[in-house]
Amino acid sequence: MSPRATIADVARLAGVHPGTVSRALNRKTEGQVNAETASRVRAVAKQLGYVPNSIARGLRTSSSMTIGVIIPDLTNPIFPPIVRGIDSHLAPRGYSAFVVNTDGSDATERLLFESLVQRQVDGFIFATGHSGHSIAGEAYERGIRAVMVNRDSRGVPYPAVVGDDAQGIRESVEHLGRLGHRRIAHIAGPPTFSTSQVRAEAFVAACADLGIRGEVFRAPAYSVEAGQSVMDSVLDGSGFRPTAVVAGNDLLALGVYHSLRLHGLSIPEDVSVVGFNDMPFAGDFQPPMTTVRTPHFDLGVESARLLLNQIESSALTALRVMLPVELIVRASTGPAPENPSFD
Amino acid sequence: MSPRATIADVARLAGVHPGTVSRALNRKTEGQVNAETASRVRAVAKQLGYVPNSIARGLRTSSSMTIGVIIPDLTNPIFPPIVRGIDSHLAPRGYSAFVVNTDGSDATERLLFESLVQRQVDGFIFATGHSGHSIAGEAYERGIRAVMVNRDSRGVPYPAVVGDDAQGIRESVEHLGRLGHRRIAHIAGPPTFSTSQVRAEAFVAACADLGIRGEVFRAPAYSVEAGQSVMDSVLDGSGFRPTAVVAGNDLLALGVYHSLRLHGLSIPEDVSVVGFNDMPFAGDFQPPMTTVRTPHFDLGVESARLLLNQIESSALTALRVMLPVELIVRASTGPAPENPSFD
């Protein structure tokens, strides 16, 4: 790296004081400088290939223009759109994001959180789903700005941006009800995730409203494997014979697909399946999956917006933003079988 | 944010000089300090909740312990594993990554590149596929450390980490050849991507070797839509009637699926399809996709390794690392039809 030009170099060559260069080059202060001087400074800066050092600026202004984004796992397909949504709001405002993955480990989360604090991030966006020993509470006590996305804040007084999961589940159950289903299983995610709870409760409530027999089964993780093994145990040993399954998310639904296929059952002729999230390419599965679309990109945008509000105006903002979801009906749901093949 | 404790606060409370605190708290220099003093300093630091300010440190040491990662689009499923691979190598070494998305725009790429230079990143990983006006050349002239991943460096003397695409295509064609296919189409990606060229050339060479009639068609983008419309035009107006398609990547292959389905053709009975990348859930498509698996995570790890080598030891490293790929045979390929339905 050739030694980069500094503000002092520009000042020398332009024959002005470094302070003047700083003023000429900054939007907010360029009005304080003679237009001629300013343009001369800019010319010299360009000539020298001067690039402001935002580390130095950050030290002086004690703001790094940087946000920490803590997610469980970027390869989980719901997170890339969230991250891009966040970034789409931050980038035009001069902020950059550090995105880190916890892989569901509290210890990792704590470590990464500390390393981002060291890096002087101006705030955090937490998308880690579990509600166990999350560091959000501690962050709050340290006076750190943050927002929750895709999870509830559960006692921690940070704003939260979530999809209307309850509504999505309700629509799923109603859709199945209209197709004649009267025995429906819900494969719920781990109870430590706030989303699991909301969805399971909404499922139970919707079934009760519609006079449908609904049973909840808990998966140990939001994964294909978990979905498959839970569905296996429903089919093999639960005594409950659903004609439809409402899965806690698309990954679990995919696991249900696998289990059903291995049991020689077809979708939707024998059993209908509904997912949750409308992950990319859900329409290309076998069969194309009926699922609830959550506006992940917008979730990201909103969370970034709320965070910057907090940071820049220290204004109190809405404690909770709930975005609408939409049931996408594809081919994995159909009329309830007249004589369920496994009765 | 309550004012954070600084090194000066710790020094005062521990009754030592700030310089001593710095030495006591840094791995490399703690040997220069009396063990007793050091442990007293550490105790005070913990008591005050002291967190080192890495911005200040960066200013002093002129190293931000930060890497810029420039990709086209995080929601393209090949990138999350690459990014996680990069991060898995960086994080344990104290580095963090800024990941930015260009959406294929040169202007955006330039803008983001400059903003990362301002942020004093210690190096770049370029995963932007196109070879047009990439800023890599300019970066090199400015003496900036960088590595290319999943694309060739094409004249720019940065190290590159790529999958063995040619081998993957060769295996695909051989696989189809063994199944009896003698007329194969290749839907290639845009010629501005180095991967497109490598794959297309390998396709032509493999067909020649095996006495197979192979035709190359160019898609304007690596997308489902592009794959579909190119396949449409192959079927509707090209005069060439392939019994198999080797797609430039999985997205194009998915487009081919759509086109075939709309033309009333079944996969693989009428036409076999091979993808490239083995994106997540490729095995859950309809039908499960035969495709070439590229070790994306490892591509990321290797690129980070090469970059840190360059940065930390300024050692010259391998100019090119090529990782092996693997053909994953699923259900989208089958025997060539005896009497192709559209002959």
Add this chain to the structure above:
DNA sequence: TTGAAAGCGCTAACAG
């Protein structure tokens, strides 16, 4: 082994 002092590059408060 520790203290003193300088300075990384920038911005901001204060003069003039």
Add this chain to the structure above:
DNA sequence: CTGTTAGCGCTTTCAA
């Protein structure tokens, strides 16, 4: 409108 000065928090040379 511009120059002066100080200092953000840290590391690091030089002395002691």
